[in-house]
Amino acid sequence: MSKRYRKTWVEVNLGHIYDNYTQIKDICQKEVIPVIKANAYGHGAVEVADYLIEKGIRCFAVSLLEEALEIREKHPDVDILVMGVISADDLTVVSKQKITFTVSQKSLYDAMKSFNGPLKCHIKVDTGMHRLGFINPHDVVALFDDAHDESHIVLEGIYTHFATSDSDRFYLEQQVQKFKDLLDNLKIKPKMVHVSNTSATLKYEKQFIFTTHVRVGIGLFGLSLEKESYGLKNTFKLNSTIVEEKTLQPGDKLGYSITYEAKEKEKIGVLPIGYADGIIRKNQNGFVSINNTPYPIVGRICMDQMFVKIPDDVTIDETVTIMGDDIVTIDDVAERLDTITYEVLCQITYRVPRTYTNRK
Ligand SMILES: Cc1ncc(COP(=O)(O)O)c(C=O)c1O
Structure with a gap:
């Protein structure tokens, strides 16, 4: 680190981040994908990733392609999922840098079909948040069927995001049902299926037998909108x-x-x-x-x-x-x-x- 002159600083407790990771993994009994977007919620994405990689964690999620590339520069082998929207113009870089990206619109998938190079992605389904993702389940089923013939495209995962994991359980359950109905219609299930952020992970994930992973951000940093503590530590x-x-x-x-x-x-x-x-x-x-x-x-x-x-x-x-x-x-x-x-x-x-x- 370059010399620090000012007498103001953030103290990031790396050990506590890892303790929170293991605690959350124990609670939900699924693979945890650390969400380290926005500079790991202000903690320093590269430093947090460096440490978690030292601890054996191999898969991360970020929002921006820039954030993924920052991690990739130091870590050629870990999996990094970009959860935000990328454009067709970005396919060359994601392919070359082996960045997993999110497909939430048909237009991007069409561009991928004519792209010359390997592409790995997760399909995002909009089950009620109405932010990113395919709304019509038939479009998703058709896309999975179609991708079967595209040997350069790997549909590694499918996911959705909850609008009310910290508030309206009834609405969340409607989102879960829509997602499960869609999964039931897929001929081949992708390797990774994930729906929960921190709040849903802590409260509901154990009941979700159809998922393989959770995407946890704020919980790694010892915080959650839940007032119950779940034994998470300050970071x-x-x-x-x-x-x-x-x-x-x-x-x-x-x-x-x-x-x-x-x-x-x-x-x-x-x-x-x-x-x-x-x-x-x-x-x-x-x-x-x-x-x-x-x-x-x-x-x-x-x-x-x-x-x-x-x-x-x-x-x-x-x-x-x-x-x-x-x-x-x-x-x-x-x-x-x-x-x-x-x-x-x-x-x-x-x-x-x-x-x-x-x-x-
Ligand atoms: C798509 C998506 N997944 C997971 C997360 C992680 O959420 P949390 O920090 O509540 O765990 C976020 C964060 O906003 C997100 O946008």
Whole structure:
């Protein structure tokens, strides 16, 4: 790693990512495909892949072709599934780089038929999310029949994605039924059949006897929309440091637009992290954690700095956890921002260096 100057960093606990992987595998009793799109949900896709590959994991899913190629550069032999849409123009690169891709439209399949080179793909079926995939099951059955004669095309997998794995079970069951009906109509079942994300994996996967794999993202990172814990561990901690301190007298104002005014003599710590790092201004009035105690975020969050009200015994060079310990969890921050943990993790920008611990 190049030298790190700034005193703000993410601590990624690699050992916990692997523990979460094995825990989820134990719960669902299926092969787990780690979903490491969006820079492994902010953890660093290459570093997470490197570690999981060291642990023997051979198959990953990402969203973009760029994300797949980044992994491929270092790992010539692992399977990488692109879950987003690729275009006919991308067939040359996926074929050459042995990237497995998703086919969700007939037009791409038609282009594949006339392509000169090996292609490996999974067929995406839209059973109710209405995002990507074939809606009409007859089109899928016809495609599988047709591909039988195309020796350069391997239909390795078939999958769908749930719209309500964390909410409406009835709707999910309708999606499951549509998918199972379609599978029943396929003459030959592909090698890989998968439907569940983290939430569905934890809650329902054991009942799905028609699947072979699950696609797990947020659960690897110890988070899930389920409030039950399932024994998953924290993997992401965002830290900063007090780099300057100010003593305010009663009536002194703080920061842009002077939104905060000291009521009494108060000590303020300045942290080198701001909205350009993903700590958006809506975090004002939230909390950080110092020595396992919560302290309030005060004043406007700036692009590169933010303020925390601190006691007398906290001083320059003290480490401050912005999120990811037991005092300020990522769930707490998601709740504060009225969003989901996925968005909180993805918001932490490239400016914040990621460091890796617990490589066991
Ligand atoms: C198609 C697909 N499969 C699997 C996942 C993984 O979902 P989760 O992070 O909830 O496990 C995602 C993430 O959004 C996805 O889009």
